[in-house]
Amino acid sequence: MVRPLGAEEQHLRVVPHIPFNFASQATNPFLATLDTVKRIALATDGLRQFTLLKGYQSEGHDSAHPDYGGNYNERAGGLADLNALLRAGKKWNSDFAVHVNATESYPVAHAFSEQLVDKNDKQWDWLDQSYRIDARRDLVSGDIARRFAQLREETDPALNTLYLDVFRESGWNSDRLQRHLRDQGWQITTEWGHGLERSALWSHWANETDYGPDTSRGINSQLIRFLHHHQKDVFADKWPTLLGCGRMGNFEGWVGKTDWHAFHTIIWTDALPAKYLQAYPITSWGAHEITFEGPTRTSVSDAEGTRRITTDGRLVYDGGTYLLPWEPRRATDPDKLYHYNPRGGSTSWELPRGWSAARAVHLYRLTDQGRTEETRIPVRDGRITLTARPGVAYVVHRTKAPAQGDPHWGEGTPVTDPGFHSGTLDGWRTTGPASVQLSKPGDYELVIGAGAAATVAQKLARLAPGSYTASVQIEVGAEAGERRRAGLEVRTTDGVTATNWTDTSTAGNYVAADRKSGTRFQRLFTHFTVPEGGGPVTLALTAAAGRARVRFDNVRVVPARPTAKKGALAYEDFEHVPQGWGVFVKGDAGGSTDPRTHIAQRHAPFTRRGWNGKAIDDVIDGGSSLKSRGENTGLVYRTVPHTVRFAPGRRYRVTFRYANEKAGQYAWVTAVDEPAPRELSRHPLPVATRPATWTYEFTAPANGTAWVGLRKVGDDGTAECVLDTFEVREV
Numbered sequence: 114m115v116r117p118l119g120a121e122e123q124h125l126r127v128v129p130h131i132p133f134n135f136a137s138q139a140t141n142p143f144l145a146t147l148d149t150v151k152r153i154a155l156a157t158d159g160l161r162q163f164t165l166l167k168g169y170q171s172e173g174h175d176s177a178h179p180d181y182g183g184n185y186n187e188r189a190g191g192l193a194d195l196n197a198l199l200r201a202g203k204k205w206n207s208d209f210a211v212h213v214n215a216t217e218s219y220p221v222a223h224a225f226s227e228q229l230v231d232k233n234d235k236q237w238d239w240l241d242q243s244y245r246i247d248a249r250r251d252l253v254s255g256d257i258a259r260r261f262a263q264l265r266e267e268t269d270p271a272l273n274t275l276y277l278d279v280f281r282e283s284g285w286n287s288d289r290l291q292r293h294l295r296d297q298g299w300q301i302t303t304e305w306g307h308g309l310e311r312s313a314l315w316s317h318w319a320n321e322t323d324y325g326p327d328t329s330r331g332i333n334s335q336l337i338r339f340l341h342h343h344q345k346d347v348f349a350d351k352w353p354t355l356l357g358c359g360r361m362g363n364f365e366g367w368v369g370k371t372d373w374h375a376f377h378t379i380i381w382t383d384a385l386p387a388k389y390l391q392a393y394p395i396t397s398w399g400a401h402e403i404t405f406e407g408p409t410r411t412s413v414s415d416a417e418g419t420r421r422i423t424t425d426g427r428l429v430y431d432g433g434t435y436l437l438p439w440e441p442r443r444a445t446d447p448d449k450l451y452h453y454n455p456r457g458g459s460t461s462w463e464l465p466r467g468w469s470a471a472r473a474v475h476l477y478r479l480t481d482q483g484r485t486e487e488t489r490i491p492v493r494d495g496r497i498t499l500t501a502r503p504g505v506a507y508v509v510h511r512t513k514a515p516a517q518g519d520p521h522w523g524e525g526t527p528v529t530d531p532g533f534h535s536g537t538l539d540g541w542r543t544t545g546p547a548s549v550q551l552s553k554p555g556d557y558e559l560v561i562g563a564g565a566a567a568t569v570a571q572k573l574a575r576l577a578p579g580s581y582t583a584s585v586q587i588e589v590g591a592e593a594g595e596r597r598r599a600g601l602e603v604r605t606t607d608g609v610t611a612t613n614w615t616d617t618s619t620a621g622n623y624v625a626a627d628r629k630s631g632t633r634f635q636r637l638f639t640h641f642t643v644p645e646g647g648g649p650v651t652l653a654l655t656a657a658a659g660r661a662r663v664r665f666d667n668v669r670v671v672p673a674r675p676t677a678k679k680g681a682l683a684y685e686d687f688e689h690v691p692q693g694w695g696v697f698v699k700g701d702a703g704g705s706t707d708p709r710t711h712i713a714q715r716h717a718p719f720t721r722r723g724w725n726g727k728a729i730d731d732v733i734d735g736g737s738s739l740k741s742r743g744e745n746t747g748l749v750y751r752t753v754p755h756t757v758r759f760a761p762g763r764r765y766r767v768t769f770r771y772a773n774e775k776a777g778q779y780a781w782v783t784a785v786d787e788p789a790p791r792e793l794s795r796h797p798l799p800v801a802t803r804p805a806t807w808t809y810e811f812t813a814p815a816n817g818t819a820w821v822g823l824r825k826v827g828d829d830g831t832a833e834c835v836l837d838t839f840e841v842r843e844v
Contacts, residue, residue, distance in 0.1 A: 115311045119274070119300035120344035123314050124391035125440060126163040126208060127359070127384050128153055130376065131367040133626045134168030135175075136240060136711040139188035139692035140627045141168075141365050142669065143198040144525045148534050149365060150198075151520045154205040155483040156377060158449065158508045160385070160439075162207035163315070165276055165302070167367065169195060169211045172711045175239055177222040178214035179246065182263030184223055188692040190671075192267060197525040199269035210274035210302055211264075215257060215290065216281055217243035220719035221731070224260060232725045237279070238831065240711045240742060241731075248286045258293040265297050274300040276317070280308040306331040306347035316347040321361040324368055335398070343394045343405075354415040355403050357387035364555070366626035369705060373481075373555025381453045381506050385437060386430055390422065392441035409444040427463045436462040436499070436509070450509040452476070457503030463496050468511055475513050479506040482536060483517045527573040528652070531668040533557040541569045545656070556628055561599070561656040561663040570653035573670060576643045582673035582691045583641065583652055586634040587755075589618040590661040593633060594788030597659030600755075603641040606648025611641035614655075615755040617818055619786035623699045623706070630705045634666070635698050637755045638691065640675045682765070683757040683841040687712050687737040694739055696756040696839060700748025702825055710749055713740035713835070722772075722802060729772040733804045733837035741779070741823065743830040748782070748790075751822030757841055759819035767821055768808045769839040773798045778827035779834040781807060785817040795824065798834065810844060 132141040132149065141149075146164070153162055170184050171177030177184050185192045199209055217236040218225050234245035251257045261275075275294065280303055282290070291312045294301060301312040306319045306329065318324065319331030331349035332338065338348045342356065350358035362379035363370040370376070393407035401416040411424045422430035422437075424444045429437055434454040438447035446467025454460060464471065473491050476499060477484035490497050490509070501507060508514075522530040522540070529540035533549045534557055545567025550560045561567045583603050589595065600614025618633040627634075643650060652670070656663045673691045678684035685695040690712060699708050713731040718724045720731035732738045741749055759765060773779060780797045784790050793811065813819040823836065 114340065117301065117312045117314050117344060118295060118298070119314050123344055123346065124388050125161040126315070127160045127388045128157060128380055129163040129165060129315070129320065129359075129361040130365065131165045131167050131361075131363050132365040133367040134173040134186055134189050135366075135626045136708050137172045137188060137690070137692070137694060138624055138626055139173070139186065140624065141189065142692070143190040143194040144523075145532060145667065145669075146365075147198045147201055147524060148520075148522055148532055150202045150205050150207050151522070152481045152534055154207070155517070155520065156479055156481040157380060157506075158451075158477075158479055158484060159206050160380070162205075163210065163274075164202065164207045165210045165212065167212040171221070172240070174212065175214075175237065175243075176219065176241075176711070178218055178243070179257070179260060180222045180224055181213055181260045182267045188690070194525065196269045199271040201524055203269075203271035207271075208274060209272045210276045210300075211272060212276045212278055214278045215248065215251070216246055216279050218246050219243050220724075221714050221716045223716070224256070225716065225719055229256075238743070239707075239709060240740075241713075242742075242831070248282050248290075252286060252289050252293075257290065258297075261294065261297055261299070265299070273298070274302055274314075276302045276304075277309060278304050280304065303347075305329045306349070310347075313347055314345055317361075319347050319349060320359060321363070322350060322358065339395050339398055343391055346391075354420045355401075355413050356390055357383060357420075359384045359387040359391070364628070366628060366630070369625035369630065371554050371628045371630060377555075378504065381451075381504075382433065382455065385451060385453075386422070386435065389430075389437050389439075389441045392444075407442065409441065411441070411444065425466055427465070429462075434460055436460075438465055448511075452499050452501060452507040452509060453505075454499075454501040455504055457501055457505075459498055459500045461496055461498045464492065469495055471511055475510045477508050477510070477514060478502075479508055481534075484508065484514055487513070527576055527650075527670045528668050529571055532666060533559055538569065541571045543567070543569045554628065556666060559654065559665040561665075563660045563662065564658065566658045567656045568653050569665075570651055573650045573652055575647060576650055576670075578643045578645050578647055579672060580640070580642050580674050581670055582638050583668070583670045584636050584638045584691065585654060585668045586629055586666045587615065587618070587637050588629075588632055588634040588664045589615060590633075590663075593619045593786070595661035597661035597663055598657040599663045599665075600655050601637055601639045602653045602655055603639055604651045604653070605641060605643055606646075606650070607644040609641070611639050613637055613639040613755050615753070617754060617786075617788070619788045619790075619818055620698055620751060620753045620820075621701065623701055623704060625705050625707050629666070634664070635753055635755075636693060640673070678840060681840050681842050683752075683839070685839045686735055687739050687837060688735050694750055696752055697739070697750035697822065698753055698756075700751050700822060700824075702747035702749045703745030706745065708749075709744045710739065710741040712737050728774040729802050729833055729835060730804070731835060733770050733772060733835055735837070738835045738837040740833065740835045741825070742833045744825040746825050746828060749779075749823040749825050751784075752820045754818055757820070759813040761813050761815045761819075764810060764812045764844050766808065766810045766842045766844045767840075768806065768842075770804050770806055770837045771798065771801060772804050772833075772835045773801045774834065775827070775829055775832040776800050778825065778829050778832040780824045780826050781821070782824045783811050783819070783821050785814045785819045787817040791817075793819075797826065804837075
């Protein structure tokens with residue numbers, strides 16, 4: 114029986130989660146993900162994580178497959194930040210995987226060729242049309258092995274796992290690929306339970322049970338699970354009252370999930386008990402009881418209608434309430450015990466045999482700030498009584514737990530605590546009514562309350578001379594239409610203060626991969642230059658006096674070239690966008706969803722008009738353009754005041770270059786928020802299979818906030834529209 118690489122430790126991977134980057138948005142930059150890994154570690158007292166990076170390459174998820182190496186997501190931080198995440202994240206007890214694809218390829222990929230794919234076999238189609246890879250040729254040529262070897266060579270060893278999406282091969286193609294990957298030391302996970310069966314440790318659809326249809330929810334066979342239960346998480350959840358399921362929760366934007374609290378609850382209700390039962394092979398499986406090998410003599414039963422787990426003759430789990438030893442292979446003498454009681458109240462438990470000499474133990478409530486509320490619990494006759502709040506996790510240590518070190522929020526970035534994860538403003542200098550508050554989905558945010566002006570500032574870590582962009586997500590007002598000036602300032606040692614600001618937030622956030630989806634948070638950018646000789650740089654988040662609440666979150670500072678043109682109010686060529694779509698934000702097309710628009714790159718001839726029937730170029734000018742393909746009906750994207758500031762009563766000329774595949778599909782709109790949006794004009798874009806120029810003038814209304822953008826008016830599911838060289842001038 115083949116033992117997959119990594120099987121001996123699979124039971125320890127209790128907390129799988131997906132930081133999701135998609136469509137050029139870089140909503141989870143690599144070093145922001147490092148802070149998330151730390152937050153989870155603190156909230157679980159160091160339970161092992163399985164961090165699956167979807168969108169580590171190119172423009173994010175489902176971009177540029179199969180470029181496994183050499184084409185990293187620069188907007189998320191590129192290879193340098195990816196490796197920084199891996200190196201630091203492993204110290205916080207996380208394994209890392211990347212989402213790859215050996216089945217489909219996209220024309221933008223460096224590896225794409227007419228030898229790699231069958232150009233007549235179209236596959237997944239979202240941001241771009243993909244094509245089926247000739248898997249046998251890819252294997253026989255050695256190309257796929259070389260591409261994976263490049264990834265292995267370029268990344269830190271903490272990246273120890275691959276997640277192979279939509280893998281459909283079997284027989285020799287599957288076995289030969291598995292031998293290549295095993296030789297390179299890769300552990301394997303998959304989308305479906307039956308894929309790469311000899312090597313797979315985990316499958317997505319089996320563990321995120323509300324994702325995907327039930328047609329491939331995992332392996333159903335009781336015999337196969339009997340043999341491999343201790344090695345794999347690839348099985349259908351057919352025995353919930355016995356073995357359970359190491360269920361995955363998500364909150365980092367994957368399939369629009371953003372709720373930290375729901376994610377955190379699944380760890381305790383589902384994942385930890387299921388993984389506890391995975392430590393040893395199954396020895397017997399009856400209708401209502403399963404027993405396991407090993408010195409801990411663990412068994413699980415539902416004979417009385419309630420799930421109960423016993424270890425070494427002790428009850429450790431009773432109907433969802435538990436005191437589970439960790440780790441389970443040392444259950445008779447563990448380092449710690451996890452306590453959870455969904456209903457709350459007092460329960461009594463016998464301690465593990467190895468703790469028999471203890472006269473007292475130490476109980477801690479677990480929070481995302483780490484262990485809190487230390488309580489000394491006396492031991493009487495080898496038993497303890499614990500009183501818990503409903504649905505709150507605790508950890509029990511045999512002796513007083515060591516002090517927790519500084520998490521160093523923002524590690525590897527110029528900013529201290531850029532996501533306010535500390536729950537405090539200790540890393541910032543503040544004036545005015547500023548505080549950190551936890552949002553309903555569980556995000557820490559800087560909140561400026563009603564009243565006096567406020568400034569929240571800090572000196573950045575030393576920056577080399579050059580051009581940078583500082584950015585922050587910002588929302589003005591509890592309701593659209595409220596006004597208060599708020600912004601981001603950067604002061605450099607040469608006396609220059611760079612500023613960007615807004616006084617209103619009327620555009621909704623419709624990016625499903627963004628934890629701010631469903632709010633009116635948008636990212637505001639301030640470009641600045643560190644002069645020769647460097648010197649201190651101070652970043653400040655500001656709010657004028659006013660009644661409207663202002664919220665800030667997720668500060669980021671990255672090297673970036675400014676995009677500007679002399680005399681223009683706004684100019685965007687999409688060549689140097691730090692993250693997102695330049696001057697545009699996603700509109701309401703499809704609601705809060707994963708868009709079908711991204712910043713496209715040139716890869717001639719495959720992204721050019723004429724290849725394989727392609728009607729228009731993906732890129733108009735330079736190396737990048739903003740491309741929409743088969744977008745949802747509605748507003749695709751629009752400007753906001755801090756990207757293009759149209760002043761009331763002023764007249765403007767808007768110019769852009771574009772290509773448009775089909776008539777009746779896309780239109781250019783000019784509108785105003787009052788605070789609800791009202792269109793001032795709508796101009797259908799004609800067919801333009803070669804680059805064309807659109808120019809018009811309008812006068813911004815005296816009231817409201819003017820903006821321009823692209824609307825999808827037709828229902829064609831593949832129609833493409835590309836925009837470039839966008840410019841606004843006051844006339």
